[in-house]
Amino acid sequence: MQTLFSLVPLIVLLPVLGLLFNIAFGSRMGEKAIGALASAASGLAFVVSLLLGIALWNTGGVEQVVPFGEWIRIGTLDIPWNFRVDTLSVTMMLVVSGVGTLIHIYAIGYMHEDVRFKNDIGRYRRFFVFMNLFIAMMMILVSGDSYLMLFVGWEGVGLCSFLLIGFWYEMDTLGRPSWANSNAAKKAMIANRVGDFGFLLAAFTMFWAFGSVQFGEVFGQASQVAVMTPGVILFITLFMLIGVAGKSAQIPLYVWLPDAMAGPTPVSALIHAATMVTAGVYLVARSWPLYSLVPDAQVVVAMVGAVTALFAAMIAAGQYDIKKVLAYSTISQLGFMVAAVGMGAYVAGMFHLVTHAFFKALLFLSAGSVILGMERGHHHLAHGQHDEHHAEVFDPNDMRNMGGLRKQMPLTFWLYLIGTLALAGIFPFAGFWSKDEILLDAAKKFPAIYIILTIAAFLTAFYMGRQVWMVFFGKPRHAAAGQAEESPRIITVPLMVLAGLSVLGGALNLPGLHTLTNWLDHTIELVEHEAEVAPWLALSWGGFNPIVALLSLVLALVAIYISWLIYGRKPLETGQKDPLKQPLGFIFTGMENKWFVDEIYAAVFLKPYVTISRFLADVIDGRFWHDWFHEKVIAGTYNFVSKTVLDLRVDQQFIDAIANGLGNLTRRASASLRRLQNGFVRSYALAVLLGVVFILGYLLIR
Amino acid sequence: MNLTLILFYVLAVAAVATAAGLLLSRNSVYAALFLVLNFATVAVFYLLLGAPFIALVQVTVYAGAIMVLFLFVIMLLGAEKLPKGQVLPWQRPLAIGLAALLLVEAGFLLFQRLRTTAILPAPGAELNTTATLQTLGLALFNQYLLPFEVTSLLLLVAMVGAIVLTKQVKGEQA
Amino acid sequence: MGELGGIPLSGFLAVSAILFTLGALGVLIRRNAIIIFMSIELMLNAANLAFVAFARSYDVLSGQLFVFFVMTVSAAEVAVGLALIVAIFRSKHSIDVDQMSSLKG
Numbered sequence: 001m002q003t004l005f006s007l008v009p010l011i012v013l014l015p016v017l018g019l020l021f022n023i024a025f026g027s028r029m030g031e032k033a034i035g036a037l038a039s040a041a042s043g044l045a046f047v048v049s050l051l052l053g054i055a056l057w058n059t060g061g062v063e064q065v066v067p068f069g070e071w072i073r074i075g076t077l078d079i080p081w082n083f084r085v086d087t088l089s090v091t092m093m094l095v096v097s098g099v100g101t102l103i104h105i106y107a108i109g110y111m112h113e114d115v116r117f118k119n120d121i122g123r124y125r126r127f128f129v130f131m132n133l134f135i136a137m138m139m140i141l142v143s144g145d146s147y148l149m150l151f152v153g154w155e156g157v158g159l160c161s162f163l164l165i166g167f168w169y170e171m172d173t174l175g176r177p178s179w180a181n182s183n184a185a186k187k188a189m190i191a192n193r194v195g196d197f198g199f200l201l202a203a204f205t206m207f208w209a210f211g212s213v214q215f216g217e218v219f220g221q222a223s224q225v226a227v228m229t230p231g232v233i234l235f236i237t238l239f240m241l242i243g244v245a246g247k248s249a250q251i252p253l254y255v256w257l258p259d260a261m262a263g264p265t266p267v268s269a270l271i272h273a274a275t276m277v278t279a280g281v282y283l284v285a286r287s288w289p290l291y292s293l294v295p296d297a298q299v300v301v302a303m304v305g306a307v308t309a310l311f312a313a314m315i316a317a318g319q320y321d322i323k324k325v326l327a328y329s330t331i332s333q334l335g336f337m338v339a340a341v342g343m344g345a346y347v348a349g350m351f352h353l354v355t356h357a358f359f360k361a362l363l364f365l366s367a368g369s370v371i372l373g374m375e376r377g378h379h380h381l382a383h384g385q386h387d388e389h390h391a392e393v394f395d396p397n398d399m400r401n402m403g404g405l406r407k408q409m410p411l412t413f414w415l416y417l418i419g420t421l422a423l424a425g426i427f428p429f430a431g432f433w434s435k436d437e438i439l440l441d442a443a444k445k446f447p448a449i450y451i452i453l454t455i456a457a458f459l460t461a462f463y464m465g466r467q468v469w470m471v472f473f474g475k476p477r478h479a480a481a482g483q484a485e486e487s488p489r490i491i492t493v494p495l496m497v498l499a500g501l502s503v504l505g506g507a508l509n510l511p512g513l514h515t516l517t518n519w520l521d522h523t524i525e526l527v528e529h530e531a532e533v534a535p536w537l538a539l540s541w542g543g544f545n546p547i548v549a550l551l552s553l554v555l556a557l558v559a560i561y562i563s564w565l566i567y568g569r570k571p572l573e574t575g576q577k578d579p580l581k582q583p584l585g586f587i588f589t590g591m592e593n594k595w596f597v598d599e600i601y602a603a604v605f606l607k608p609y610v611t612i613s614r615f616l617a618d619v620i621d622g623r624f625w626h627d628w629f630h631e632k633v634i635a636g637t638y639n640f641v642s643k644t645v646l647d648l649r650v651d652q653q654f655i656d657a658i659a660n661g662l663g664n665l666t667r668r669a670s671a672s673l674r675r676l677q678n679g680f681v682r683s684y685a686l687a688v689l690l691g692v693v694f695i696l697g698y699l700l701i702r
Numbered sequence: 703m704n705l706t707l708i709l710f711y712v713l714a715v716a717a718v719a720t721a722a723g724l725l726l727s728r729n730s731v732y733a734a735l736f737l738v739l740n741f742a743t744v745a746v747f748y749l750l751l752g753a754p755f756i757a758l759v760q761v762t763v764y765a766g767a768i769m770v771l772f773l774f775v776i777m778l779l780g781a782e783k784l785p786k787g788q789v790l791p792w793q794r795p796l797a798i799g800l801a802a803l804l805l806v807e808a809g810f811l812l813f814q815r816l817r818t819t820a821i822l823p824a825p826g827a828e829l830n831t832t833a834t835l836q837t838l839g840l841a842l843f844n845q846y847l848l849p850f851e852v853t854s855l856l857l858l859v860a861m862v863g864a865i866v867l868t869k870q871v872k873g874e875q876a
Numbered sequence: 877m878g879e880l881g882g883i884p885l886s887g888f889l890a891v892s893a894i895l896f897t898l899g900a901l902g903v904l905i906r907r908n909a910i911i912i913f914m915s916i917e918l919m920l921n922a923a924n925l926a927f928v929a930f931a932r933s934y935d936v937l938s939g940q941l942f943v944f945f946v947m948t949v950s951a952a953e954v955a956v957g958l959a960l961i962v963a964i965f966r967s968k969h970s971i972d973v974d975q976m977s978s979l980k981g
Contacts, residue, residue, distance in 0.1 A: 679977025860952035
């Protein structure tokens, strides 16, 4: 049993091997082979996670730390690379690799069509390389034993997010040459960067206060440090919240997630619904010893989550792009999760994380199926019309072009419906159980948050209903929708698996059984709230409060009914404006335009920043430094010294004088001495006699 | 005052005079004849110095062979008088000056440094014992054999050289 | 009178010196190549005289032997030298040494 734990490095190494193999040999393998290899790597990682889970179950859930190697050792700083296998990390591993593998398989079929619609078949391989890299990085994140290792994975998934959002970097979502996709990737990177900055400050403070960043050591010392320097833990937790806001798309750093829909749909499903964005929730859950020491921070976290949930839900109700609705829905659901872990309901938050992964992935992938259907339909149209010049720009994502797809794509319709019902929280689908637990915990601890979350849940059901009526019912509002086709099996089969999980996922933590609670209990201490609660709240059927549950169910059904009234009973016609536009007026305009948050950010942050940097670049760097200082001062001095001093004075007048002077001297000396050799023997003889006389004289005198 | 000394003075004057004659005569034949006389006086000197063999060799070789050779060449070349024309104007005064200086130095050397007061006796009975031809020959062929042989080689070389130098290649103008 | 007395050595040496000087002067002043040659012979003679005088003075024979060799060598030298002069006369038609200045630098 012990040896199974030593398998844990494989969860990282298998995807890495997969991506390396694809890089090296991918150009020689066919598309199916590339996709199969990548899916196999991810699938094997899932198998290993499963084995780890079984091993952990058999050893009673006691956490294991598996050392891998020495990483950083400078002075007192010693951060090894250890893998931590405990119930929380194994849960995350299973979700990531399981859902990830299904999405890999889906992507084999999706990308096959996508690269053909965008005319770049060779890019297929790059997609799977990046996907495997993502799995590897996410595994590092969830299996690390220290905050720094977590951060390595944190940054890694941020990088993969950038790479995958900007997969079609030279186009926009409609395939036209544009900066749009790469700008979206950049936005994701920068917004995440702001979050990472907060995370890093928290990590540095942690090292300063605790002397270590490893989980065991930090959590062990937490209570002592809280007593000695109380403000430190508050600081650390609040700045970690900034990181969470960046990675898990909370207010104020959520703005990258809707733009991230520019990436291919499998990316949106995997990264921006099921796994990467949940990293923030995981972080808070992991840091529960720190958070439980500072109730003030908990309140802040919970409020941020709740407000985000409501805010995003409002925006989602006014969006027309099928993926944008789901994106804002994700932000809203993440708000639920963050609120849950903020309140201390770690289990509820993790439970919702798991179920959300199932049905959100299902929804995204089904949306992808819908989009592909629309593209196929448009393709048929183009062929049928023999029209070479597509004057109109066709957006396959726009719900206003869809309609009546229930008849064209029945399987996708049913799967999408299952996802919708799960998200809306309808009994007995998975979302009902998990959302209900959050609402119950909120009701007991923070009534204000309970109210906010309930409104958000109402809106969730509303906009999902709106979406279903608009997409699948009524008449097609564009000819392409009329020609849409069902997707191939390689796409629909993973969807069916996910649908099954969405239906049955609630079994993870059924009231009374509390499987997940007990499982996570080994890692996360559950805080029993002893506060006084109203009697109707105190009612508990094995941890399940029927009144709260019934209330949320009724609200969800009412929301769906209202959406039917508006969108379902009288389906929209082509070109008709949204029925809510008139009654709600400026509120709807705000919802439609995401409350102009991006525009506000641009004006408040970006514009001054760009102005300052332009100033620094053009004026200070350009005109001052380059044009004046470099040219006049440095270059001028140099030219002066070299031309006037060195060249003229030293080289020409001094050194040349010496050199030429010596030459002249030699010449003149030789010219005069040459006259000695006049060819007359007699004068030579005279010279000899002269020498004789002198030598003789010298010898005599001496 | 003895006979030999008087003889010596006379001969000395004769030697110097003939040398001066050689120096000053414009005619090459006269100069050659002056030189012959000079050789003769020097031969008598040798006799006075008790070297009869050398004296005779002097007359035979120098006056008899070498000067004859000189006269032959003078006759052959027929250039007795040379055209006037001083190319090196400072040559003559400088040469005379240097010669005088050399003489002064020689005198200095002789009478200041050397200061010999040796008197060389007139040749006497030793002519029959020490300075005979036999003694010379014995010394020549015993101690000085190598120089002797080398000298013979030298003479051979000189002969060959003289022939080669004056040889005319066929076709050249005589 | 009639006594055969001695002659001072210095006398002979003085004569030798004068003859040598005159010979050197002859080499330097005269332009006729043959006269120059003859002056050289004069110089050699002066040296021979000095040799024999010293030989007599030290009462050794080697001085005379040396004179023997000098004479031989000078004879050889005259032969070759005159051959040279004849050869030069053939091409230059003159024995003026001043005319043989083609090695002028």
